[in-house]
Amino acid sequence: MSQVETVPQAPRLRGAPGFLGSEIRLTFRRWRTVAMLAVLAAVPVLVGVAVRIQTSDGGAAGGPAFLSQITNNGLFLVFASLAAVLPFFLPMTVGVVAGDSVAGEAGSGTLRYLLVAPAGRTRLLAVKFAATVVFCFAATAVVLLAALVTGVLLFPVGDVTLLSGTTVPFAEGLLRALAVAAAVALSLVGFAALGLFVSTLTGSGIAAMATTVGLLMTVQILGTVPQLSSVHPYLFPHHWLSFADLLRDPVYWDGLLRNFGLQAVYAVVFGSAAWARFTTRDITA
Template structure:
């Protein structure tokens, strides 16, 4: 373990060739280099077949829900199934909402865990991490780029579910004004805005898990292990949140507010859960981001 290098400096484990390359080109950490790296990172992420397979799998969930409800002759039994399932036949916009309720506990954490766990460990495993560090960006900026790219995937994954749900819902069921939980009815346009707010809420909920995955990814050169550990963290947090004996712990668990986006379906909108969730996720980002930087800044990069 070496001393933490300054931003833009060569790492202690850097080869002479790498040091010579940096010196000969006179590279320094620059904002433009960081933006270029971010663009490249997002481009690489969304060119991977694995990324598209996960997004297609997420899009298939609302489609399966809508088709199952459509072909079911018995209809839904009150009190059974996910919340809002019985509303789908009255308004197809509820397909996306039901799909989110199903995806948030497992499918979204699974896909986010794959992406976040691969951020650093995947580069180390493939032998490309040391080449990334040759670029005129520091280790801290590289971590930030990796986090933003993973957060971009969170946005894409959530929007895929909402958009696929709205599309298949409109194709198979009536679509019109939406009756909220408070009993008020809003127009189709306002309902679409609220659907986007719910997508933003879910995306925000996944950022704490993304930071955890980034930290775990700095601890190992085995990406599969980092992916699995990230998903396990999400499962453990949800299990602990379900135990009434641990009520005192629940507000501190990053999964505690994951399913509280129903507050956005009231008139007026209840922002308390959104605010509490935002503060909690920001706290996890700060803590695990600092841990990731502390680990990565002193890590000997040999591959």
């Protein structure tokens, strides 16, 4: 009796919306993703508890921006937490997801089965990038929700005094917190495109993730070197903290628009580079 050879079954290809939904579910089902989101959620809790303990002993909540205002209004824990995770922890999680997006499929041997449909490479790359952008918003939302719940439980809430000195109702302050979270998520789009490009250069997910995170650290270091001040405005993290301008009355749009424009340039440049690399790449495994 002849033996039947088994081969890996190609994934069922769907339309673009179904394909994107499947990719998003796959991203958030990974234990690595769940663990990173849990760490992000823990940061606001730890910051809130630390401030609560310090102030209960009669100390003053000094320190980084927004931290001293948490005891007066728990909503400021949202802003303090986003300011704390944005320089490294939040983009690091995005770098891991973006770096693994294509390289992880290549390393596991499933990439060629995803490319059986005509024009599959362009669609697959677009879906991978879209799923990474969704993760940017989801990760930011996790920090927002964790900080908001912790702030409400541990500190008083009420009217919000903005950085310009204007006092607004809590409802408007909450809307501004949502706008801040959206601005933070959009700030990560350029870095997500950079990670996607790196992911198309190798067949090792670990190598792509390490390289993407390494680039993040390198650029952050370059941003602190005074001798490179002329280059700083062109580095993707340079305007990340411009979200604070949403807490002024009126809102200062210059820094925000420069930030969004810079992220768009990075997304176009590295997205195009990723497409050029991926559409000409020899997929043999």
